[in-house]
Amino acid sequence: MxxxxxxxxxxxxxxxxxxxxxxxxxxxxxxxxxxxxxxxxxxxxxxxxxxxxxxxxxxxxxxxxxxxxxxxxxxxxxxxxxxxxxxxxxxxxxxxxxxxxxxxxxxxxxxxxxxxxxxxxxxxxxxxxxxxxxxxxxxxxxxxxxxxxxxxxxxxxxxxxxxxxxxxxxxxxxxxxxxxxxxxxxxxxxxxxxxxxxxxxxxxxxxxxxxxxxxxxxxNSSMRRKGLSHFHYVGSMLRVQNYLAKHKCSKKILSLVRKSKIPEAYMDVFALLARGRDNQQLLRILLRHRVIRRQISDTSILVDPRIWLKSVLLLHAPKIVYSFWQKTS
Missing domain, CATH: 3.90.550.10 (Spore Coat Polysaccharide Biosynthesis Protein SpsA; Chain A)
Incomplete structure (x- = not known):
């Protein structure tokens, strides 16, 4: 063989x-x-x-x-x-x-x-x-x-x-x-x-x-189903950040994870939730969560302009973002 x-x-x-x-x-x-x-x-x-x-x-x-x-x-x-x-x-x-x-x-x-x-x-x-x-x-x-x-x-x-x-x-x-x-x-x-x-x-x-x-x-893919389990994606990116920090990764790479990848993960999850109209109240509650707001707001226009703009809109004009996500479901 x-x-x-x-x-x-x-x-x-x-x-x-x-x-x-x-x-x-x-x-x-x-x-x-x-x-x-x-x-x-x-x-x-x-x-x-x-x-x-x-x-x-x-x-x-x-x-x-x-x-x-x-x-x-x-x-x-x-x-x-x-x-x-x-x-x-x-x-x-x-x-x-x-x-x-x-x-x-x-x-x-x-x-x-x-x-x-x-x-x-x-x-x-x-x-x-x-x-x-x-x-x-x-x-x-x-x-x-x-x-x-x-x-x-x-x-x-x-x-x-x-x-x-x-x-x-x-x-x-x-x-x-x-x-x-x-x-x-x-x-x-x-x-x-x-x-x-x-x-x-x-x-x-x-x-x-x-x-x-x-x-x-x-x-019928599981990725197309809407639910809180999608926050596991955020958890995965947080583990990546912790892993890279533990292994002495460069500040440049850590900044990309913290200021782009983690906020982007939140954007993806919130977009999935927003496309289910029953989740509107839940989204408002989550956006009042201080840790979540801090991690979303930790974006930088210099690192990722698109994610930065999405995060600003989500935090300060969520109805506009929800409406867009629902129309693009």
Whole structure:
């Protein structure tokens, strides 16, 4: 058996309607140097049975490992997958997203040739029928190859580029050395928290300047549901700030997190809540919360003018902002 270049970790929870297409996109990869790790997170549908059938098929030289656990959340499932990984690199794939056939081979090739610990690619947001909703190039650019993690982290925080859950591979030695893992219990933002921490610790990064991954936007996605659990995203960004401060990160990067990333997280959550009209009273209560107001107002026009303007409007003219968010729901 050829040693695996990359271990693909796929958490599964009640994904019977999507997991087959996702797994097919992995089996269609043009390299055999893949270990596929599927962690069923206590599904109550027939997801586990569907995945199990793949172990009986011709795997085209690839290996598949299937594990089960009680429902503990996506972070616990991914962490379990990390512990089972045998590949030199890790790749995290959600159970409803898709890859181009040469995604993993191109990422591995670039990682091996450049000796990089993180290698990213472009990704498109697509509808369930495959229609491209937002392409990578519409909002982002590829970073320079060879940058260290701290340089790439600055670009991510400035939103000039972006890494999504399934648009990068990470050296297993990087994850082991830095002891980065997914925060268990976090419902939102845990993927970005992991990405930012991992990138910060990378000695060298690179990219493949192509779109190789597809983030499928689904109508019933948990991200589209409105509720207070979305404040977990704010918690994830606060943990990033604390982590970077603990590890003696530069003042410039810490300022980007404190004056842009954390307020932006609040903006995203408040926008979701505002689009549910039943949440109007709740929003007013939250905006009177001193800690929340302080963290939102901690923006800087010099760091992020757009977030600064949104924060000023939210704090001093919330009805205008609510009306805008409701119209753009």
């Amino acid at each position: 050829v040693e695996a270049c990359v271990s693909v970790v796929i958490p599964v929870y009640n994904a019977a309607n999507t997991i087959e297409a996702t797994l097919n996109s992995v089996f269609a990869q043009d390299t055999d140097r893949i270990q596929i790790i599927v962690v069923d997170d206590g599904s109550s549908d027939n997801s586990y049975e569907m995945v199990s059938k793949y172990s009986e098929k011709g795997l085209r030289g690839k290996t598949i490992v299937i594990a089960r656990q009680e429902n503990r959340g996506v972070s616990a499932a991914r962490n379990k997958g990390i512990g089972m990984a045998k590949g030199e690199y890790l790749f995290f794939l959600d159970s409803d997203d898709l890859l181009e056939p040469d995604c993993l081979s191109e990422l591995c090739k670039e990682a091996e040739s450049s000796n990089s610990e993180v290698v990213m690619c472009g990704f498109d947001e697509v509808a369930e029928d495959g229609t491209v909703l937002t392409s990578f190039g519409q909002h982002y650019r590829f970073p320079d190859k060879g940058a260290d993690g701290k340089r790439l982290l600055q670009l991510l925080l400035k939103k000039s580029t972006k890494i999504w859950t399934s648009s990068a591979i990470y050296s297993k030695s990087l994850i082991d050395r830095s002891r980065v893992s997914f925060t268990e219990g976090a419902k939102f933002g845990e993927d970005q928290e992991f990405i930012l921490k991992a990138v910060f610790n990378a000695r060298k990064t690179s990219c493949v300047e192509r779109t190789l991954s597809h983030y499928v936007i689904r109508e």
